Amino acid sequence: MDHAPYDIGPDIDALRAALKAHEITLPSLGVDPLTLAGWTSRPPLVALGNCNTETARRLAEVLREAAGG
Numbered sequence: 001m002d003h004a005p006y007d008i009g010p011d012i013d014a015l016r017a018a019l020k021a022h023e024i025t026l027p028s029l030g031v032d033p034l035t036l037a038g039w040t041s042r043p044p045l046v047a048l049g050n051c052n053t054e055t056a057r058r059l060a061e062v063l064r065e066a067a068g069g
Helices: 009-021 053-066
Strands: none
Touching: none
């Protein structure tokens, strides 16, 4: 990718857009604050967060379809 190694904002935006294309919203999607704090030399993690059971079922359905099943 063309962005800085620790700038995961574009990756989160891309994931959010891909989910939206399937009418899925993960309200807590963002950067994990503990890994962003710089306690490690690794890039920050993406926090997928919590979702309701309807969203979890829809996400599982989309992933199954994408996997060909």
